[in-house]
Amino acid sequence: MTTRMRGEIAEQPAAIRATLEALLPRTGEVEAVARDTRHVLFVARGTSDNAAVYGRYLIEARAGRLAALGAPSIATTYRRRIDLDGVLAVGLSQSGRTEEIVETLQWARDCGAKTIAVTNGGESSPLAQTADLALCTLAGEEKAVPATKTYTTQLAALAVLAIGLGADVDPGDLRRVPDAVEKLISDPGDLEAVVGGLAGKPGVVVSGRGMVFSTALELALKLKEACYLHAMGLSYADLLHGPIAVVDEDTPAILVAAGEGPTLAGTISLAERVTGAGASAFGVGGGAGLAGASTAALNGPDLPEWLAPMGLIVPGQLLTEALARRLGIDPDSPRGLKKVTQTD
Template identity: 30%
Template sequence: MCGIVAYVGPREACPLVLKGLKRLEYRGYDSAGVALLNGEGLKVYKKKGKVADLEQELAGKDLHATIGMGHTRWATHGEPNDVNAHPHYSFHRGLAIIHNGIIENYAAIKKSLIKKGREFRSETDSEVLIQFIEDIQENAACSLEEAVRLALQEVVGAYAIVVMSENDPTQLIAARKGSPLVIGVGENEFFFASDATPIIEYTKEVVYLNDYEIAIVRNGALTILTLDNTQTVPYVQTVELELAAIEKGGFDHFMLKEIFEQPRSIADSMRGRVQAAEGYLQLGGLRDYMDQLANSQRIVIIGCGTSWHAGLVAEYIFEELARIPVEVEYASEFRYRNPIIKERDVVIAISQSGETADTLAAIELAKAKGATIFGVCNVVGSSIARATHAGAYTHAGPEIGVASTKAFTAQVTVLTLMALAAAERKGTISNSLLRQLLAEMDSIPAKVEKVLESAAKIREIAQIFTYARNFIYLGRGMNFPVALEGALKLKEISYIHAEGYPAAEMKHGPIALIDEDMPVVVIATKDSSYEKVVSNIQEVKARKGRVIAITTEGDKHLPDMVDFVIEIPKVHEVLLPLISVIPLQILAYDIAVMRGRNVDQPRNLAKSVTVE
C-alpha cells in the first residue's frame, strides 16, 4: 500500500523519484505526486491516476532540483483525487510531507488546529500531521526534527513519513512506526523508499529504520534518533537483490514471469535446507526453537489472503505428519476476539512482505500472552522477521505482481519443511517416509516445469471461459485450500466472482448455482479422496455444469466424464498443493489477460497491506 521515494544528493532528483515510483507501482495506488525544492522554492505537483498521468502534468515545468520526494497513494481518508494526493503542504507551505499509514487520532488533532485558525485543503490525515508539525515548530520555536519528534509522541496509529523544508535544501527527515521505510546510503547521497526496489540501482548499502526511530539527513550526514531523543548508530546492511529480479525479463507481465519462476523459487526455498540423498533436513532459523515447535500443545497459524491459504495447507500437513493440533486464523480477526493463547502454544505468522499490519498486530498480541512466535516471510529485514522469535525466509525473490503466485508455493514449501522437521524431532514420522518425502520434494521443481509446459493448452481453455461471470472451485483434503487459492486468483485479477468450496460441501448449498453457464474447476488428483471427488463431479454433470478437471497424469477415467482436463505429474499427497495450484494460476492469468485487465495492478488492491 502506498509508495515512498525520496532523494537528496548531487543527482537530479525528479527523474530518480519518478523512476522509483514506477518501481513501486506494484504496491497498489490511485494517485501520485512529487515535491521538489529549488530556486523557486518548495513545489508540489500531484495527480489522480497513474505515474504516467503525473509525468504528463509535469511536462514543460522547471523540475531542476537535487532534493525531492514522491508518493503513490492508496486512498484511506478522502477519495482518490488531485487534492488528496500526496505530498501535502503545511499551512504556510514551508513544509511538505509524504505519509504511508493511518493517524488514528487525526480528527482530534485537526479540531484543535482549526481552533487555532488553521485551514485544511484536503480530507487526509496526512495533511493534519504536517500542519501539526508546523504548529509545534512555530509555537515551540524548535528545530524541524524536534517538532517531528514531539508531534509523533502525540499521534496514535501507523506511519512512515518523509518531511522536506523550504528552509534547508540539504535536509530530509523520516520516521516510521508500523510501516516500512528503508534508507539507501550512497556517496554523499541518501535515498528513502518503502522497500529496496527503487534504491538498488544506485546503492546496495541500506539502513532499515526501526519503529519509533527518526532519521535526519542534513549536509550529507545521517543521524538516527529514537522518539525519546536517544541517538542510535545506524546499522548498514548490504541488500542481496539484483536489478534484473525486479524487471519483466521479456514476459508480458510480472505475474506471468513469477508463475514461470516457481521451479527456481521452490528450489531456492529448499536450498541448503534439504539434502534428499542423505535424508538431511535442517532449518537454521529454527534450530534453537525446534523443541518448542515439536513439543507445542497447539500451533496457531495466522495470515491474510494467500498466506492464509498457505496456512490451511500447513494445517493438514502438520496434523498429518507431526500430530500437533493446528488452528488457522485470519490475522485481521485474531486480535479482536480475545483468543486463548497459552505459553506452550506456537504461533506461525505468514506474510510475503513481512509488513502486513494485521499480522504484525496479531504477533504482538500472541507475544504478550507468552507464545513462541515463528515467522515465514519473503523479505529480509522486514518487520515480521524482526518481531518474531525465530523463523524461515522463503527465498522466493521479489514478487511484483499484486496477486501472489510464487509466494504461495514458496510458503507451502517452507511450511512443509517445518512440519517435516517437527515430525522428525517428535518421532511421529518414520525414517523411510521422511526420506521419501524429501526425495519427492527435491523433484518438485522439475514437476512444476512439466506443468508449465501445459500453458498453451490452459490458454485454449481460458479462451472458452472469458464470458463467465461466476466460477466454482472444488477440492478435498489438501486440495481444498488450493481451490480457495484458485478462486482468489481469478477474483483478484479478472474481477470474475469465484468461490472455493470443499467438494463435499457443494450439495449443502452451492449446488443450487450450477447450470450450463457455471464453470466448475475440480481438483481431482489421484489421492485418498479421489473416488469421492469423482462422485462430486458426477453431481455437477447431472446438473449440466461445465467441468474443468485437474487430474493426475495417466487418469483414463475422468477425461470421458468432464469437459476439459489439465494433467499434472503424480506426487505424494502431502505435496500435491505445490503442483495442483500451478494450472489454476495460469488459468486465472489467461482469463484476466483476455478480458483486458491490468493483471499486475488489479483495481483496489495493494501488494503490501500496511494499514488495518
C-alpha cells in the same frame, strides 16, 4: 504480450529450489522452537491464509498435531488475551510488513506462544524480527500484484515446518517439486479449452477437499483478483451440502485433486455429477480419472498428495493469467489491489 505475472510463474522452479536448499537444513531449529508445544496456530490473511490452510491439513494429517487458523481481530480489534501456553504460533506474510500480522504474532508471543515467521521479506522484516525463528523464502522480488512464486515458496516453507514437527513423510520427495512445477509450466494441459469455457461466464465454483482445499481457495482468489469473476472456493463436502445448486450452464465448476489420496474418488464422482447435470466441470490434476470425467482438464504434478498443492496451483495461475488477457484485463495490476495490504 508477456506479463510480469507470466514471467514470475516461470520463476517458480528456481524459487522453490532455492527456498528448499535454504530451509531443509533448518528442520532441527523448528524442532527446537516447537519443543514443549502441542498445537499450531496460523496467523495470516489473503493468499497467505490459503497457504496456512495447506499447513493446517499437512500438520494434522501427517504430523498428528491439532492446528487451527487464528483470527487476527481477536488480538488487534477485540484486544483479548488468551492463554497460548503450549501453542506454536506461525505468522505468514509475504512482505513481512503487514502490520496486523506482525501485531498478532507479537500478541501470541505475549500470550505464551512460541513463534515462527514465514516470509519472503527477509530476516530484517518486522515479522521475522518478532518471531523466535524466521523461515525466509527465497522467491525474490515479486512485482505482479497477484502472488505466484511467493505463494508456492510459502508452501515449501510449510512443508519444511511440518518435517520439523515430525511429519510422517519422506523429505526426499521435496527435491522432486521444482522439476514437477517446471513440467507443468511447459505442459499445463488443455489450457485454451478451459479459458474458452470460462470466458464470458459471470462466476465459477472452485472445489477440492483435504490437502488440496488450499489450492481451491487460492485459485478462486486469483480468479477474483485478476479476472473479476465471482469465484467461490469450497470444499466439495461443503459444496454438496447445498451450494452445488449454483452450478449450472452459466456457473461452471473447477475441481482440483491430487493424483492419489482419499479425496480423489469423491472429486471424480463430483465431476460426473456436474457434467451429468449439463454444467461444465474443468479438472485440475486428478490423473486420467478426473480428466476423463471432466469437460476439459489441466494437468497435475507427479507428486505424492502431501506435496501436490505446490504443483496444482501452477496450471491455475497460468489459467488466471491467460483468462485475464482474454478478458482484456491486465493481470499485473488488477483494480483495487496493492502488493501489501494493511487492515484496520
